[in-house]
Amino acid sequence: MNQSKKWLAWPLTFCLLSMSLYTPQSISAFSGQVIELGAYGEDVIELQARLQHIGFYKGRIDGDFGYGTYWALRNFQEQYGLPIDGLAGKDTKAKLVSVSKYHKEFVQTQIKQGNQFTHYGNVPLDQQTKKGTGKRKAEQVQLPSKYSERDLQLMANAVYGEARGEPYEGQVAVAAVILNRIEDSEFPNSISGVIFQPGAFTAVDDGQIWLTPNARAKEAVLDALNGWDPTENALYYFNPVTATSDWIWTRPQIKTIGKHIFCN
Amino acid sequence: MKILSSVLAIGLIVMGVFLFQSKQSETELNRHLRAQYTERMSDASDKLGELEIAVQKASVFNEPSAQAEPLEDIWRLSSEIKSDIATLPLQRDFSNEWMNYLGRLGDFAKMKSEQKVPEDKWLKVAANVSRNLDEFSNEWENATTDLLAQKEPYKEWRKQVATAKPAENWSGLAKNVKSYTESDFPLTASEADVQKKRELKHIDEKEITKQQAVDQFKKIFPQFKNAKVVTTKSKPGATYPFYHVQFQEGIRIGYADFTVKGGHLLSTLVERPVSKDRIGPEVIKEKANQAAKSYGFDDVELVESRENHSVWHVTFIRVTPENKARVYDDSIQMKLAKDNGEVLGISTMEYIQKETLPSQKVVDINWSEFFTKDVRVENEAFAYTDNKELQQRLCYDLLVVKEINNIPETFQVLVDTETKEVLKTEPLS
Numbered sequence: 001m002n003q004s005k006k007w008l009a010w011p012l013t014f015c016l017l018s019m020s021l022y023t024p025q026s027i028s029a030f031s032g033q034v035i036e037l038g039a040y041g042e043d044v045i046e047l048q049a050r051l052q053h054i055g056f057y058k059g060r061i062d063g064d065f066g067y068g069t070y071w072a073l074r075n076f077q078e079q080y081g082l083p084i085d086g087l088a089g090k091d092t093k094a095k096l097v098s099v100s101k102y103h104k105e106f107v108q109t110q111i112k113q114g115n116q117f118t119h120y121g122n123v124p125l126d127q128q129t130k131k132g133t134g135k136r137k138a139e140q141v142q143l144p145s146k147y148s149e150r151d152l153q154l155m156a157n158a159v160y161g162e163a164r165g166e167p168y169e170g171q172v173a174v175a176a177v178i179l180n181r182i183e184d185s186e187f188p189n190s191i192s193g194v195i196f197q198p199g200a201f202t203a204v205d206d207g208q209i210w211l212t213p214n215a216r217a218k219e220a221v222l223d224a225l226n227g228w229d230p231t232e233n234a235l236y237y238f239n240p241v242t243a244t245s246d247w248i249w250t251r252p253q254i255k256t257i258g259k260h261i262f263c264n
Numbered sequence: 265m266k267i268l269s270s271v272l273a274i275g276l277i278v279m280g281v282f283l284f285q286s287k288q289s290e291t292e293l294n295r296h297l298r299a300q301y302t303e304r305m306s307d308a309s310d311k312l313g314e315l316e317i318a319v320q321k322a323s324v325f326n327e328p329s330a331q332a333e334p335l336e337d338i339w340r341l342s343s344e345i346k347s348d349i350a351t352l353p354l355q356r357d358f359s360n361e362w363m364n365y366l367g368r369l370g371d372f373a374k375m376k377s378e379q380k381v382p383e384d385k386w387l388k389v390a391a392n393v394s395r396n397l398d399e400f401s402n403e404w405e406n407a408t409t410d411l412l413a414q415k416e417p418y419k420e421w422r423k424q425v426a427t428a429k430p431a432e433n434w435s436g437l438a439k440n441v442k443s444y445t446e447s448d449f450p451l452t453a454s455e456a457d458v459q460k461k462r463e464l465k466h467i468d469e470k471e472i473t474k475q476q477a478v479d480q481f482k483k484i485f486p487q488f489k490n491a492k493v494v495t496t497k498s499k500p501g502a503t504y505p506f507y508h509v510q511f512q513e514g515i516r517i518g519y520a521d522f523t524v525k526g527g528h529l530l531s532t533l534v535e536r537p538v539s540k541d542r543i544g545p546e547v548i549k550e551k552a553n554q555a556a557k558s559y560g561f562d563d564v565e566l567v568e569s570r571e572n573h574s575v576w577h578v579t580f581i582r583v584t585p586e587n588k589a590r591v592y593d594d595s596i597q598m599k600l601a602k603d604n605g606e607v608l609g610i611s612t613m614e615y616i617q618k619e620t621l622p623s624q625k626v627v628d629i630n631w632s633e634f635f636t637k638d639v640r641v642e643n644e645a646f647a648y649t650d651n652k653e654l655q656q657r658l659c660y661d662l663l664v665v666k667e668i669n670n671i672p673e674t675f676q677v678l679v680d681t682e683t684k685e686v687l688k689t690e691p692l693s
Binding site for chain 2: 031032033034035036037038039040041058059064066067068070071072087140141142143144145167168169172185186187188189193196197198199215219222223226227228229230232233247251252253254255256263264
């Protein structure tokens with residue numbers, strides 16, 4: 001091989017090597033699932049970040065596919081001649097990847113650190129972040145619109161403190177009693193009002209309400225908030241072995257779940 | 265020996281100090297409690313007086329603008345006294361009845377301020393309430409003064425909360441308030457209807473046996489045909505009789521409740537571990553729709569789905585065949601596992617109550633005049649929902665968007681098709 005061929009071989013090898021190492025931005029960044037209203041998770045974070053990068057999405061990048069994300073996605077679909085359905089399917093994701101950037105590490109770091117941030121194109125990333133609480137959102141849940149995550153947390157504390165040894169059905173039942181009381185005109189009309197009504201729950205009196213609830217208690221509360229009521233409209237419950245109140249025995253009884261009797 | 269005596273003496277001193285401090289803390293805590301309860305009780309007493317005056321004032325004026333302030337006061341004070349009562353450890357029957365009374369009084373004043381109560385009816389109720397409040401505030405004054413005079417009233421209150429036979433002052437107050445409630449605020453026809461629906465009074469089918477309930481369970485859920493099953497009938501205190509079927513098969517454990525009349529499914533929940541595998545939302549929706557059809561719910565539409573940690577919660581709403589209107593109060597909730605779309609729960613309690621729907625005029629409404637200019641209506645359909653008097657009304661069901669600080673905020677708005685009254689405005693996140 002003469003000298004000129006050697007000089008030609010080097011750039012050629014370099015190009016081939018670069019091509020082999022280069023991974024084109026593709027929809028493989030997203031999972032293969034269609035993303036739509038009501039979803040949450042990493043796919044939604046990427047969707048929101050990419051839509052924000054090209055100016056369609058102005059809300060918070062939080063991984064919850066709500067109406068803000070929905071309208072942004074529809075506008076994107078309209079502008080790029082895609083079917084306007086508000087669903088991030090294969091074609092929509094492919095188009096989005098081809099016209100936007102996603103700085104995954106930057107976005108994930110800000111979320112983990114609980115910072116306030118945006119992800120617009122043409123703005124340096126370090127100018128798009130503000131120090132936040134330092135805490136990541138505890139967990140992602142999609143609640144019926146009339147309830148908040150604080151409601152979920154408070155009820156989970158009460159359910160765990162009152163019924164952690166009970167079957168799952170029994171835990172949903174305790175949460176349902178709290179919600180039934182709110183609907184009843186004879187009780188306070190807020191979750192905290194019902195839980196902290198004096199003498200209403202043993203766990204409040206003995207401090208067990210402040211134990212950290214587990215995932216099962218939270219799931220039980222989530223089911224109750226979504227409409228399940230295994231008690232069939234009970235307003236009270238008690239453990240017949242440990243009950244100290246005579247009054248509770250005067251209530252009309254409905255059913256027994258685990259160690260608790262539920263009554264009207 | 266000397267050393268031993270010294271150690272013992274030191275030990276006794278330490279224990280003495282510890283006990284003394286504990287006692288001090290307890291006394292301090294009790295003092296705080298007493299102060300807090302006394303404050304709440306006095307506050308409730310003062311507000312009771314103000315409420316009585318507000319009721320009297322509101323029956324003096326005929327002019328709506330002059331009536332507005334006392335009506336607002338009644339609504340506010342009844343709510344504040346209600347929250348005072350809720351924080352006091354009073355005998356339960358009494359506090360429940362009293363909160364009910366105050367709640368109804370507040371609602372009634374609110375309705376009057378919205379011109380939904382005829383003047384003559386309001387004057388009659390106001391006169392009764394005023395007389396009853398006067399009588400009641402005297403009794404309340406006596407009962408609370410007695411309590412506050414005791415050395416440790418909170419202990420007495422606690423005892424009262426737990427007892428089946430309360431002291432005469434509380435049981436007397438409870439009875440009186442109950443009779444005030446019944447005379448001042450009898451249930452309206454629509455409230456009575458709602459009550460009947462909740463008690464499933466409209467279900468008038470043949471009663472099924474315990475074995476038929478189990479058969480029904482295995483027919484609806486064939487995957488549990490070999491499950492171990494324990495079935496019990498509801499206790500006599502239940503507002504409607506039902507069978508409670510508890511089952512277990514392999515890693516799955518759960519329950520299903522069926523009405524005794526007609527054997528309708530009320531609700532079911534299945535607990536099992538959910539793996540890390542995930543299927544897409546479109547598959548979840550398809551499975552939910554298939555499941556609804558297989559259970560015989562063929563007049564419903566899937567309107568909402570929410571992804572959670574290991575499951576999806578979806579909501580179906582009954583749709584009327586005539587005008588395709590959604591009946592929001594006839595809903596079904598379903599819970600599906602994220603790993604394979606298995607149905608892990610159904611709640612049909614609202615669906616089987618089947619609302620009675622009125623025939624109603626539909627007047628055209630110009631939305632560009634109805635809303636501010638920067639609001640756009642994205643979707644318009646028909647739906648039924650209840651108004652404040654608990655009557656079902658046909659509504660325009662609108663999805664509207666308003667840009668606030670450059671961010672589109674979405675609302676669901678339900679507008680009565682006949683009266684144009686806005687029955688619901690809910691922000692959708």
